[in-house]
Amino acid sequence: MWLPALTVLLVCLAAQGCILFTPSVTSPPSVKILPPNGPIFRGQTLALSADVSDPDGGRVNLEWTTSMGACPQPLDASQRPTTMPVGGSDADPTFSFALQPGDPATLCVWVLATDAQGATAVDAMPISSQNRAAVATIEVLAPTTKTAGGLFELYSVFHLSAAKSHDPDGDVVSDPQFALVGFPPAAMPTPKLVPCPAAMPSDLLACLDVGGFAGTYTISLTVSDGFTRSDAATATLTVDDDHPACVSGTDPGLDASPIVLDPSEGKTFSVEQILDDGAPLPTPADGAHAAPTFAWKVRRNAGAWQPIVGYDHINAFKVTESTYATGDVVDVSVTISDGVVMHLQPACDPRCPAGCPQSAQWTVEYR
Amino acid sequence: MTPGRAIVLGAATLAFAACAASSAAPGRTGGAGSGAAGATGSGGSAGGAPACQVNVLPISPASFDGLPAGPSSVMRVRGEVTGAVPPLFDWNWTVSLADGSPVSVSSVGRDPSLVEFTMGSVGTYTIAIALTGTSCGGLRTITAAKPGGRVATFELRVTPPSTERVPAQTLERQVIGGTPTGGNVLALDPGIVVSVAVVRAQGGDALPSYVRITDATSAAVLETHTSSDGPSTLRVAQGMYRTLVVPDGDVAPLTIPARSAAELGAGPMPLDDGTTIAGAVTDESGAPVLGATVVLRAGELVSTTGTTDATGAFHLRARAGTFGVAVASTLAAGRLEATLAAQGGLGGLVITDATPPPALAIKLQAGPLVTGTVALSAKDAKSLTTDTRITLAALPPFADVATLALGAGAPRLLTGDVRFSLHAAADGTLTTGGVPRGFYSLTVFPADADTSDAVTTAMLDLSAGNGAQAVTLAQKVMLKGKLLPADVAAGVRLVALDDRGLPIVSEGDAGPDGLFQIPVSPMRSYALRALPRPYQALARASFPAVAVQNIDVTVPDRSMPAALLYAGRVVDPSLQGVGAALVQAFCAPSTAGCIDATTPIAETVTRSDGTFQLMLPDPDGTP
Numbered sequence: 001m002w003l004p005a006l007t008v009l010l011v012c013l014a015a016q017g018c019i020l021f022t023p024s025v026t027s028p029p030s031v032k033i034l035p036p037n038g039p040i041f042r043g044q045t046l047a048l049s050a051d052v053s054d055p056d057g058g059r060v061n062l063e064w065t066t067s068m069g070a071c072p073q074p075l076d077a078s079q080r081p082t083t084m085p086v087g088g089s090d091a092d093p094t095f096s097f098a099l100q101p102g103d104p105a106t107l108c109v110w111v112l113a114t115d116a117q118g119a120t121a122v123d124a125m126p127i128s129s130q131n132r133a134a135v136a137t138i139e140v141l142a143p144t145t146k147t148a149g150g151l152f153e154l155y156s157v158f159h160l161s162a163a164k165s166h167d168p169d170g171d172v173v174s175d176p177q178f179a180l181v182g183f184p185p186a187a188m189p190t191p192k193l194v195p196c197p198a199a200m201p202s203d204l205l206a207c208l209d210v211g212g213f214a215g216t217y218t219i220s221l222t223v224s225d226g227f228t229r230s231d232a233a234t235a236t237l238t239v240d241d242d243h244p245a246c247v248s249g250t251d252p253g254l255d256a257s258p259i260v261l262d263p264s265e266g267k268t269f270s271v272e273q274i275l276d277d278g279a280p281l282p283t284p285a286d287g288a289h290a291a292p293t294f295a296w297k298v299r300r301n302a303g304a305w306q307p308i309v310g311y312d313h314i315n316a317f318k319v320t321e322s323t324y325a326t327g328d329v330v331d332v333s334v335t336i337s338d339g340v341v342m343h344l345q346p347a348c349d350p351r352c353p354a355g356c357p358q359s360a361q362w363t364v365e366y367r
Numbered sequence: 368m369t370p371g372r373a374i375v376l377g378a379a380t381l382a383f384a385a386c387a388a389s390s391a392a393p394g395r396t397g398g399a400g401s402g403a404a405g406a407t408g409s410g411g412s413a414g415g416a417p418a419c420q421v422n423v424l425p426i427s428p429a430s431f432d433g434l435p436a437g438p439s440s441v442m443r444v445r446g447e448v449t450g451a452v453p454p455l456f457d458w459n460w461t462v463s464l465a466d467g468s469p470v471s472v473s474s475v476g477r478d479p480s481l482v483e484f485t486m487g488s489v490g491t492y493t494i495a496i497a498l499t500g501t502s503c504g505g506l507r508t509i510t511a512a513k514p515g516g517r518v519a520t521f522e523l524r525v526t527p528p529s530t531e532r533v534p535a536q537t538l539e540r541q542v543i544g545g546t547p548t549g550g551n552v553l554a555l556d557p558g559i560v561v562s563v564a565v566v567r568a569q570g571g572d573a574l575p576s577y578v579r580i581t582d583a584t585s586a587a588v589l590e591t592h593t594s595s596d597g598p599s600t601l602r603v604a605q606g607m608y609r610t611l612v613v614p615d616g617d618v619a620p621l622t623i624p625a626r627s628a629a630e631l632g633a634g635p636m637p638l639d640d641g642t643t644i645a646g647a648v649t650d651e652s653g654a655p656v657l658g659a660t661v662v663l664r665a666g667e668l669v670s671t672t673g674t675t676d677a678t679g680a681f682h683l684r685a686r687a688g689t690f691g692v693a694v695a696s697t698l699a700a701g702r703l704e705a706t707l708a709a710q711g712g713l714g715g716l717v718i719t720d721a722t723p724p725p726a727l728a729i730k731l732q733a734g735p736l737v738t739g740t741v742a743l744s745a746k747d748a749k750s751l752t753t754d755t756r757i758t759l760a761a762l763p764p765f766a767d768v769a770t771l772a773l774g775a776g777a778p779r780l781l782t783g784d785v786r787f788s789l790h791a792a793a794d795g796t797l798t799t800g801g802v803p804r805g806f807y808s809l810t811v812f813p814a815d816a817d818t819s820d821a822v823t824t825a826m827l828d829l830s831a832g833n834g835a836q837a838v839t840l841a842q843k844v845m846l847k848g849k850l851l852p853a854d855v856a857a858g859v860r861l862v863a864l865d866d867r868g869l870p871i872v873s874e875g876d877a878g879p880d881g882l883f884q885i886p887v888s889p890m891r892s893y894a895l896r897a898l899p900r901p902y903q904a905l906a907r908a909s910f911p912a913v914a915v916q917n918i919d920v921t922v923p924d925r926s927m928p929a930a931l932l933y934a935g936r937v938v939d940p941s942l943q944g945v946g947a948a949l950v951q952a953f954c955a956p957s958t959a960g961c962i963d964a965t966t967p968i969a970e971t972v973t974r975s976d977g978t979f980q981l982m983l984p985d986p987d988g989t990p
Binding site: 248249252253255256257258259260262263266272273280282296300303304306307308309310311312313314317318320321322323324325326327328351365367 | 526528529577579588590591592599611613620660662664667669670672674693694695697701702703704753754756758760784786788790812813814815816860862867868869870871872873874947949970971972
């Protein structure tokens with residue numbers, strides 16, 4: 001340590017007396033790394049600053065380096081690493097460096113201050129970085145459509161993805177673990193999350209087939225950053241109650257009645273489209289829906305209705321030629337069902353025609 | 368993906384076959400336009416130039432038609448940029464199969480507009496070109512077929528939802544055996560909006576009417592009922608249409624010969640009342656018959672319905688033509704209908720606009736009516752309830768059941784029929800009510816389809832007067848068979864439908880060994896349809912009709928057709944996808960093996976983007 005005193009050299013000449021002067025004396029600079037504000041996280045870019053001064057008032061150059069592990073106590077300047085130094089000066093006494101995700105939790109930041117005279121000072125500060133857990137995120141890839149009420153349709157097959165999970169420290173997110181933590185009590189058999197068929201990469205996806213059970217399904221997801229597991233993210237998937245089915249397309253159209261036919265003509269009446277979460281018609285090729293049923297009946301001249309048996313699964317009914325006579329007026333009716341006795345959700349699919357028709361009726365006038 | 372770089376300096380249409388290879392650095396095309404037109408510049412097109420697009424042209428083979436699949440089937444194609452050519456772009460080629468799997472693409476020489484790929488497997492190959500850095504691209508779908516695959520034609524009936532302003536229409540498409548295809552676009556004709564309005568010729572008031580429009584080619588029918596509120600709107604595809612108009616009131620119906628879709632909606636159809644025809648219906652004693660109906664028919668054209676009053680008089684209205692006559696008198700449980708054919712031995716009733724026809728004198732001479740009583744019995748009580756349907760028809764038709772006289776002319780003889788719909792009493796007894804003497808066919812439809820009791824037809828002899836008879840419902844027999852391949856066909860639902868169109872249906876499922884047995888009513892003939900489950904890679908099938916006697920019958924083994932993927936997209940005239948459209952496939956009547964051209968062999972609804980998938984029968988046989 002240099003003392004802050006001036007050495008005064010007096011040179012006395014006997015005849016001319018004494019001349020007083022100040023000789024060239026160097027004082028070492030001082031440097032002190034200022035502690036960072038707040039916690040330090042792995043993967044974070046950290047900016048440190050130092051308090052630098054030089055009693056001599058000259059420029060002070062800085063040289064920042066880091067070493068693994070804790071700083072030596074007491075500070076031993078000889079242990080200061082010298083490789084890959086980052087320069088600086090008292091004019092800009094800051095040092096920025098990125099804590100790589102793979103860095104150990106503690107390292108030592110060194111700074112060497114050198115003044116214009118070559119005098120030096122060293123300081124070091126231990127930096128302890130903390131690991132932040134990854135953030136799990138559940139993304140619902142499918143289905144992409146919802147009901148008008150913002151709910152998922154019955155018979156949905158959910159494709160859940162963990163791909164949007166991330167780690168704030170920049171670590172690689174891995175080992176997603178989905179869990180079904182809540183489901184409607186009536187769901188039988190117990191629904192399960194399963195790997196999605198033919199999905200790539202399959203380890204980031206999970207599939208859930210809710211079948212015909214409405215209600216709320218709660219999915220949780222945790223992921224790992226290699227150090228710790230994340231907090232659980234949850235997704236709540238509310239599956240709409242079964243809606244009543246409606247007849248949305250017939251042939252002939254219902255507005256054609258009364259239809260005029262020759263008794264020698266046959267006529268086929270058909271339900272061409274049914275809108276329903278549980279039993280649409282035609283059954284979509286990619287769906288696993290229950291088939292609707294049909295109750296057909298006819299009556300002649302406003303007499304008693306006669307059910308047509310055996311047509312429960314047939315969406316078309318043909319009135320055979322020569323069944324009725326000139327002057328007869330025949331009504332043909334069909335009522336559809338999706339097999340649900342009591343719909344908890346009384347409203348039809350919003351795409352249904354007004355009145356949510358669950359039956360269709362045509363009138364034929366034979367002449 | 369095969370990227371290549373290109374610089375195009377000219378603004379003109381470039382045929383890269385002519386210029387690219389010689390003037391381009393490797394992987395990059397430097398174009399000076401075509402020939403003398405190759406002005407330099409900073410790119411972009413001259414004002415008004417059409418939008419840039421890339422056409423895919425076949426180089427080798429020289430056509431996209433009839434391409435075979437196989438390890439040596441290499442397709443070489445060239446991209447041709449047209450329209451407003453951007454100044455700088457990369458060629459980005461991708462080729463994929465219908466399921467999205469990529470196909471390796473190779474550059475040919477130094478020309479980035481020229482690539483080739485191997486069509487190793489059958490199916491649809493979608494060739495996509497994107498000129499990166501631009502919005503310019505091109506798309507082409509080609510099919511590599513199984514060599515020697517048979518071709519089948521299907522008719523695809525597309526019915527857009529009512530919210531779409533596009534008419535239902537039928538498009539014909541071919542598939543090649545063993546060759547699934549994707550990327551098929553069904554572009555719908557915009558059609559023509561037809562405003563259907565029927566008005567009175569005098570006064571122009573709206574005349575509510577039943578209107579039937581029949582496609583003269585396909586016989587497809589559109590029906591509507593106009594109201595007094597205004598015209599009905601129909602949207603029809605281009606074509607020729609016949610029209611039948613049947614007004615609700617006392618106005619004679621009208622038929623209009625085939626005319627174009629544009630002419631259909633040319634304006635309201637004015638109708639006068641037509642020619643009035645009067646007459647009377649009496650019985651053998653000359654007493655008036657109350658409540659009889661009289662209708663004249665000339666093919667599709669009919670008259671109004673005349674109904675007799677207490678004096679037996681009626682009147683009706685008709686247009687000019689040669690008509691047959693139908694007279695239906697009300698019996699206890701149905702009608703006795705007497706008819707004179709329009710082209711019968713004595714000819715029909717000729718009506719002209721000029722001369723009012725003489726009055727029609729119709730005499731019913733069915734003789735004294737008799738009553739039949741039937742004691743019905745069944746093995747299962749559920750079969751005989753008040754819901755049990757029973758029909759009664761004359762067997763054979765009655766001869767000379769009525770006469771028709773026109774003025775002083777000789778009476779013409781009418782043949783007759785009885786059409787009854789009956790209900791059994793709760794105790795299973797049945798009374799026919801009064802019917803003419805003769806032989807009748809009585810058919811009983813059990814009230815419950817799940818019992819062993821069969822739909823039973825019995826003859827009822829009432830030729831000698833009132834009669835009583837006991838009818839015990841027959842028992843169902845088994846229609847047995849086996850679907851092949853047995854392991855694949857397990858679970859297929861088989862439906863047996865009465866071949867004559869009576870509402871008689873039975874169902875059964877093929878077991879794990881492909882065997883099936885369906886309980887059916889005996890003494891009938893059944894068309895057999897096989898309906899695979901959605902998860903099965905099989906297509907629906909119709910098999911030849913099977914006659915079933917009183918014992919179990921085993922039909923020859925039937926092979927299920929393998930399903931062939933036909934994926935596509937329904938688009939409207941502006942090429943926007945049409946969602947929620949019903950797509951039904953029918954076999955074309957001209958195709959060999961098409962047993963039933965009226966029942967869809969596949970059907971689905973389009974997704975919101977218009978895409979759909981159908982599983983059509985593979986013309987190349989079994990799975």
